[in-house]
Amino acid sequence: MICRYCGKENVSTAVFCIRCQRLLAVRDLVSLPKTAIWGHAPLPPAPVEPPPPRRHVAHLGRMGNGNVGLYLGDKSDFLCIEVRDRCVLGRVVDGTTNAIDLSRYSALEKGVSRNHCALSWQGDVLTVEDLNSSNGTWYNSVRLAPFHPHTIQNGELLLLGKLDVWVYYR
Numbered sequence: 001m002i003c004r005y006c007g008k009e010n011v012s013t014a015v016f017c018i019r020c021q022r023l024l025a026v027r028d029l030v031s032l033p034k035t036a037i038w039g040h041a042p043l044p045p046a047p048v049e050p051p052p053p054r055r056h057v058a059h060l061g062r063m064g065n066g067n068v069g070l071y072l073g074d075k076s077d078f079l080c081i082e083v084r085d086r087c088v089l090g091r092v093v094d095g096t097t098n099a100i101d102l103s104r105y106s107a108l109e110k111g112v113s114r115n116h117c118a119l120s121w122q123g124d125v126l127t128v129e130d131l132n133s134s135n136g137t138w139y140n141s142v143r144l145a146p147f148h149p150h151t152i153q154n155g156e157l158l159l160l161g162k163l164d165v166w167v168y169y170r
């Protein structure tokens with residue numbers, strides 16, 4: 001079953017998408033004939049139509065060496081950051097962190113910690129390291145163990161708490 005939100009192919013028995021953790025199975029409910037079970041009662045509301053499959057093209061041709069392009073939430077514009085040694089993603093509340101501030105992407109509401117995770121290079125491969133965040137850094141439905149760098153494939157999705165962060169690099 002293909003996730004309508006992120007496009008990931010999931011096994012047919014999956015209920016939640018392995019990549020973005022969204023519910024997959026609502027289609028069975030809405031495909032019922034109108035009168036089959038519900039009589040004249042109104043059908044339950046259709047699920048909110050997800051955004052179209054990812055169209056992350058804004059970064060193409062616009063990133064230099066060592067740059068990482070992030071698409072946050074449903075935004076189609078990207079945040080270009082330069083990752084040298086280590087780059088922390090989080091929320092800047094009172095200037096006590098030099099993290100990249102994700103506040104304008106509803107980071108607080110979505111459970112992003114002030115120092116949530118760090119990106120760094122391991123050769124040509126990007127890694128993410130959870131910094132013992134409250135709500136976790138998730139990759140393919142796995143909550144990453146704190147302080148253990150994990151490689152990220154180009155074009156994949158991280159969840160910082162509930163904030164979608166699509167990661168692109170070259």
Ligand SMILES: [Zn+2]
Pocket residue numbers: 003004005006007008017018019020021022
């Ligand atoms: Zn998905």
